[in-house]
Amino acid sequence: MAASDTATAARSRRSNLKAERIRSSWIFLAPMLLVLAFVAGWPLLKTIWFGFTDASLDALSSADFIGFNNYLEWVDYGDGDGEWYGLLADPDWWQAVYNTVFFSLVSVFFETIFGTIVALVLHAEFKGRGFVRAAVLIPWAIPTIVSAKMWAWMMNDQFGILNDLFLHIGVISQPIAWTASADTAMIAVLIVDIWKTTPFMALLILAGLQMIPQDIYEAAKIDGINPVKVFFRVTLPLIKPALAVAVIFRALDALRVFDLIYVLTPNNSQTKTMSVFAQENLFQFDKFAYGSAASTLLFLVIGVITIVYLKIARVDLEGGR
Amino acid sequence: MARRVPTSRKWLVTIAAWAIGFLIFFPILWTILTSFKTEAEAIASPPSFLFFDWTLDSYREVQSRSNYFLHFYNSVIISLGSTLLGLVIAIPAAWSMAFVPAKRTKDVLMWMLSTKMLPPVGVLIPIYLLFRDFGLLDSRFGLVIVLTLINLPIIVWMLFTYFREIPGEILEAARMDGATLWAEIVHVLTPMAVPGIASTLLLNVILAWNEAFWTLNLTAAKAAPLTAFIASYSSPEGLFYAKLSAASTMAIAPILILGWFSQKQLVRGLTFGAVK
Numbered sequence: 001m002a003a004s005d006t007a008t009a010a011r012s013r014r015s016n017l018k019a020e021r022i023r024s025s026w027i028f029l030a031p032m033l034l035v036l037a038f039v040a041g042w043p044l045l046k047t048i049w050f051g052f053t054d055a056s057l058d059a060l061s062s063a064d065f066i067g068f069n070n071y072l073e074w075v076d077y078g079d080g081d082g083e084w085y086g087l088l089a090d091p092d093w094w095q096a097v098y099n100t101v102f103f104s105l106v107s108v109f110f111e112t113i114f115g116t117i118v119a120l121v122l123h124a125e126f127k128g129r130g131f132v133r134a135a136v137l138i139p140w141a142i143p144t145i146v147s148a149k150m151w152a153w154m155m156n157d158q159f160g161i162l163n164d165l166f167l168h169i170g171v172i173s174q175p176i177a178w179t180a181s182a183d184t185a186m187i188a189v190l191i192v193d194i195w196k197t198t199p200f201m202a203l204l205i206l207a208g209l210q211m212i213p214q215d216i217y218e219a220a221k222i223d224g225i226n227p228v229k230v231f232f233r234v235t236l237p238l239i240k241p242a243l244a245v246a247v248i249f250r251a252l253d254a255l256r257v258f259d260l261i262y263v264l265t266p267n268n269s270q271t272k273t274m275s276v277f278a279q280e281n282l283f284q285f286d287k288f289a290y291g292s293a294a295s296t297l298l299f300l301v302i303g304v305i306t307i308v309y310l311k312i313a314r315v316d317l318e319g320g321r
Numbered sequence: 322m323a324r325r326v327p328t329s330r331k332w333l334v335t336i337a338a339w340a341i342g343f344l345i346f347f348p349i350l351w352t353i354l355t356s357f358k359t360e361a362e363a364i365a366s367p368p369s370f371l372f373f374d375w376t377l378d379s380y381r382e383v384q385s386r387s388n389y390f391l392h393f394y395n396s397v398i399i400s401l402g403s404t405l406l407g408l409v410i411a412i413p414a415a416w417s418m419a420f421v422p423a424k425r426t427k428d429v430l431m432w433m434l435s436t437k438m439l440p441p442v443g444v445l446i447p448i449y450l451l452f453r454d455f456g457l458l459d460s461r462f463g464l465v466i467v468l469t470l471i472n473l474p475i476i477v478w479m480l481f482t483y484f485r486e487i488p489g490e491i492l493e494a495a496r497m498d499g500a501t502l503w504a505e506i507v508h509v510l511t512p513m514a515v516p517g518i519a520s521t522l523l524l525n526v527i528l529a530w531n532e533a534f535w536t537l538n539l540t541a542a543k544a545a546p547l548t549a550f551i552a553s554y555s556s557p558e559g560l561f562y563a564k565l566s567a568a569s570t571m572a573i574a575p576i577l578i579l580g581w582f583s584q585k586q587l588v589r590g591l592t593f594g595a596v597k
Contacts, residue, residue: 010497017496024502025421028413029429035410035473040436043444043451050446060446118341126335132342134581139345141580142573143531143548150352150569153562159364161351199345252437259533279442288446295443302438 044299050292057288070293087293095269096277097301103186103273104254107193108247114194115201115246120231122202123209140199148263151192155179185265193260197253201246208242209235244313248306255302274298349573356380356566363563379567387550389571396546396575398461399536400529403468404476404522410469411476412518416506418477419484420492430481433474441534452539459541467539468529475528476521483517484510523583530576547572 051070055063072086087093122133139147154162155178163175178188212235220230258275265271272280278298282291355363357375383389418426448467449458457463487510495509496502511518533548540549554561554568 013497014493017493020502021421022423025417025423028417031410032414032473032477033429035470036432036436038470040432040439043447044439046447047443057446060450118345121334121338121341124334124338126331126338128335128339132338135342135346137580138349138573138577141527141531141576142349143533143551145533145548146352146551146569146573147348149551149565150348153565154348154351159562195345195348248434249437252434256438256440258440258442275440275442278440282442282446292443295440298440298443299438303435306434306438 047292048296050289051296052293053289055289055292056286057283060288063289066289070290071297087290087297092269092272093277093294093297096272096274099186099271100255100257100273100275103189103193103257103271104251107190107197107254108251110190110194111197111201111250112243112247114198115205118198118202119205119209122206136199137203138199139196140203144196144259145263147196148192148260151188151195152179152264155188179265180268182268182270185268185271189261189264189271192264193254193257196260197250201250204242204246205239208239211242212238247313248309251309252302252306255305256298274301352566353570355563356570358563358566360561360563363566379563380571383554383564383567383571387553389550392545392547392550393575395461395464395544396530396548399464399468399544399546400526402461402465403472403529404525406465406469407473407476407525408480408518408522411473411480412506412511414477415480415484416510418481419487420489430478433478436474445538448535449538458539459544461544463539464536464544464546467535468532471532471535472525472528476525479521479524480514480517483514483521487513523579527576527579 050060050063052065052067053063054066054069068086070086072084072088074082075085076082118136122129122136126132154160157163157175157177157180160175160178162178163172166172167175176184178184216234217230220234225233256275257273258279261271261273261276262279274294275298278291278294280291281287281294285291354370356379357377358373359376359378362369362373418429452458452463452467455463457466491513492505492509495505500509530546531548533552536546536548537552540546551565551568551572554565
């Protein structure tokens with residue numbers, strides 16, 4: 001009798017506890033949700049609103065609602081003559097969209113491949129591994145404005161060490177103005193971004209590699225399976241979840257790339273991305289509303305790309321519980 | 322469980338690893354070397370690698386022209402402050418997501434991800450106006466707040482993935498034994514999650530240390546951290562490479578040292594728990 005009483009008491013205590021946990025969980029989430037609403041929600045709503053007005057930087061409060069005119073507007077010249085205006089009819093905007101998507105695809109592709117190679121090498125045992133790992137990690141850990149400046153100077157056509165090096169090896173026959181010339185600006189930006197971000201990818205993949213139990217490799221080795229095959233059949237599927245999360249965080253950064261391009265190749269239409277386009281309109285061209293509309297559209301474009309990617313790659317955000 | 326690797330292959334891996342390490346590290350090495358050159362030698366053609374007159378002139382010049390220690394102090398306060406404040410908000414939130422299962426967890430994660438879809442330039446003006454109205458421009462406190470807001474999603478995300486690995490039964494058992502919720506989180510959960518919390522702390526200190534967009538746009542002289550200090554050395558004429566290199570070296574030195582000591586924790590910390 002006494003035993004069942006205790007059991008009932010324990011059960012009711014457990015259910016009380018459960019109710020309390022659910023209650024507290026909301027209280028605990030509240031500060032974060034408030035902060036998220038504050039940082040992501042309010043400024044975003046404000047920017048979306050500005051995108052529907054004719055606001056300019058010095059007259060923010062006296063902005064008037066003009067509907068979708070920043071996005072698309074038919075300006076009638078009379079006599080059936082007219083022209084489309086607005087973002088959706090702006091070739092510069094579409095060039096920026098193209099540049100951004102091109103940059104993101106190429107950089108994330110190479111960063112993933114190089115990151116995997118570097119991670120595999122760093123995962124092996126060799127002398128001075130800690131030292132080399134720290135050296136590889138560092139490019140990611142220094143501010144972009146520093147690395148962009150460093151590279152701008154290394155790529156300088158007159159005193160840059162890169163031209164000097166390539167001339168000596170014979171890859172090029174005359175110095176190249178890497179960051180200034182229209183043909184090479186995008187290549188320059190990609191080189192620096194891949195240099196800077198490969199370590200980050202390598203680190204994420206390395207962490208994934210370290211979670212794989214060694215005995216899987218032992219078994220594959222005893223069975224005499226070719227190492228390349230082991231990589232594609234065993235290693236890759238096992239690090240895929242880590243890779244998928246790494247790629248999405250990386251891609252979101254690549255799609256919003258701004259400071260690298262702003263410092264390395266300013267005013268170059270070949271490397272102008274959506275963020276740079278928005279910044280120019282917001283602050284330099286005195287078209288604040290137009291820039292706000294561009295920011296809104298940028299958010300939408302990235303959102304759509306992310307959702308499509310999550311669906312295609314079947315990324316499980318919760319990590320498959 | 323040491324694998325037996327043939328000696329020749331071991332050498333090959335060692336050489337490949339060091340070559341990759343050198344290649345990746347070279348631009349930084351070049352910057353450090355240049356910081357010890359005179360301005361004339363920095364732009365000499367062909368560039369000299371090691372055989373130049375080593376000098377500390379650039380460092381002296383940089384030190385006399387700006388107050389390195391003030392910016393250093395600002396960087397330390399801002400990066401540590403924002404990370405600690407972030408942890409205080411994030412630990413309870415991550416506890417909720419990991420131990421009180423609900424359908425909303427996925428929505429919260431997606432919402433956090435969506436904050437990374439917004440271009441900072443797009444929301445600069447709304448945030449700037451808010452800061453002006455609250456008198457937070459060019460204040461360390463203001464920067465701590467804004468960097469906390471920006472890094473909070475990644476802090477919560479990382480903690481959530483660590484907490485998920487901890488069996489919830491242990492926490493519930495502590496509660497059944499009479500521990501309060503406060504005790505459960507502070508005395509049971511936190512000690513168990515120390516490695517994860519340490520990695521999160523480290524990663525976010527580095528992220529905050531390097532943040533340049535908000536720190537440049539929301540500060541003037543008083544609260545400016547090291548990123549602003551470097552930016553002040555990048556003149557458009559660009560003929561001050563030795564000084565720029567010296568300033569850069571001074572700005573990244575703390576990160577070089579921190580990265581060197583914490584490389585192991587970082588590798589562990591960056592999994593985001595996405596692998597099991």
